[in-house]
Amino acid sequence: MSDDVVIRVESLGKKYLIRQVERERYVALRDVIARTAIGTWRKVTDAVRTRDAPRGSSSEEFWALKGIDFEVNRGEVMGIIGRNGAGKSTLLKILSRITEPSEGRVTINGRVASLLEVGTGFHPELTGRENIYLNGAILGMRRPEIKRKFDEIVAFAEVEKFLDTPVKRYSSGMYVRLAFAVAAHLESEILIVDEVLAVGDAEFQKKCLGKMDEVARGGRTVLFVSHNMPTVRHLCSRAILLAGGHKVFDGSSEATILKYIQATQSGKALKEIQRMIEHFPPDPSFRLHRVDVVQDGMSTVDIINNKPVDIVIEYTVLEEVTGLHVYFLLYDLEGNLLVESLHNGHESGPPVMRLGRYISRGTIPANFLAGRPYELEINAAIHRVRECIPQPTPISFKINVTATGSVNSAYPGYASPGKIAPLFQWGTERL
């Protein structure tokens, strides 16, 4: 392998059994015993009735990654992009040695530090100072290295006054700052970073980005996963696009992002979404029947912005449950969340949904959206318990909005540059 290639990935694949993908990934011994007993009983009875025993097990294979090939040169900053469930995290987990590939091979030259989560291993009872040492050791730093960087870390996190306070008393902002600060001061030839910049307040995010910039320009090899296209474009010279566990594009970050956006745009039509919904695995308390986007009584994803649009969600609640809500999220095509709206978010207490079939209509008012495409995601969840839509397959599709409304209509040819374009009240008097 040439001296310049620090990571080489050859026909890499990772297989999970569906059982492992489901919510309960571990098994109970009693279930294994019970299943074996039942299986044996069936075989015996089948043999008695001279029937063929059913073949194959109940668990299915699922390839989270398949046939991935790429090389990363020393000093390269490479982005990895793709939708949820495309295999990005699995790839990072393999490269970080957390999990083993099922096929193929990875060769890595150099010390790898991976940052898949901010604050891994932080213990709430320990003080800030103690957690710096603990977290540093977990990320693979040596004690002298942490000592040398200690002041820098503390200054970066801005927690000087609270160093000897248990972190359980920290505000969430301080906690995140400290956690990122430790990770940002890792010294390694190769740095693997998963979507960790999406934390903290805007000012701190800026600081983090600056730090990432510094790392990237410092000649280290960086693999960077993000949904935030502007960040990827800013930090990475090159990017690969994953979809359904395959690498579908590899090129300059500019070109890859374009590909990603196009792939999103040619996204699923409502009919496809409907087919997808029908094949969802069952949820004990919730069953989704239909989602729709309706304007002027017509089901359509091409809408105009001077008339209201209804987001329609039809579903059955299978058992009385507190905090169940259906909701929609509106993104721009770069994946930035613009709006989230819950069907019962305005009620006073945690609402109880009783058994039955429901239809919820959320209305986006006229003169609210801008004349641009959006990504609309529809989801359902039980508050603080779980999501009711299987995560790797979000129900999301593109909607195209044509500007016909009154915003800036006085200036023809001038599109409103904002991501949304609500019509605000203005009062102007001549004095």
Place this chain on the structure above:
Amino acid sequence: MTSYDNRIVLEPGRAERHYWRDIWAYRELFAILAWRDVSVRYKQTAVGVAWAVIRPFLTMLVFTVVFGGLANLPSAGAAPYPIMVFAGMLPWFLFSTILSEASGSLVANANLVGKVYFPRIIIPSATAFVALTDFAINLAMLAILMVWYSFIPTWRILLLPAFVALAMLASFGPSLLMTALNVKYRDFRYIIPFIVQFGVYVSPVGFSSAIVPETWRFWYNLNPLVGVIDGFRWCLLQESSSLDPSSFSSALFVTAIFLWIGIFYFRKTERTFADVI
């Protein structure tokens, strides 16, 4: 920090060639995890220390009254019954603490296992190390008890560290096995209290090995704790109890077998921990 010699190849089923070297490289993580567990334990609960004192004291009291008093079993030679019980309880509590704490340790640290790489064996090992702190407290209690009875141990006490090491090794094999099984089958933890409860009666904790009939000795000795506890008594008590070579050698043998099984099974399943935890 520019050592490019550390080249890693990741392939399915590839045994980690540098497994033991890797563990050595992560020794600081081991130390810091052990330190974390100890400091959290004594930070959270003042009761933590009290518990480490009360539990062996009450057990000693009960065993002394039931076995020494009611059943009127003989002590080991000249040693007062409470001291004999305590010398047996030291390794027994070390064993049961390691077994019960280590077996749940990986599941308790699931967030680490899923997000960072390190040799997983570090987590149960660090937990085992933490059990030594309770052991130290118990040892101090034994010292006080010896002063109370004006009981003077012999030079053999110098060999105690060797038997502590043996006790740890004897606990470590079964613990590793339980830890790995517990990741895969979460209901395995229900078995552990049973083992601990059962074990205290088939091990010579409340009584002396001398009362076990000759015909049962072979089976009795297969419990590695027998050799370990006999060894502890041999170290701590006066000339009274002699070291039985057959119980000692079978303890060594069974310990080695369990260690081998434990490490083998742990290493075999370790690679999939992150997928199932």
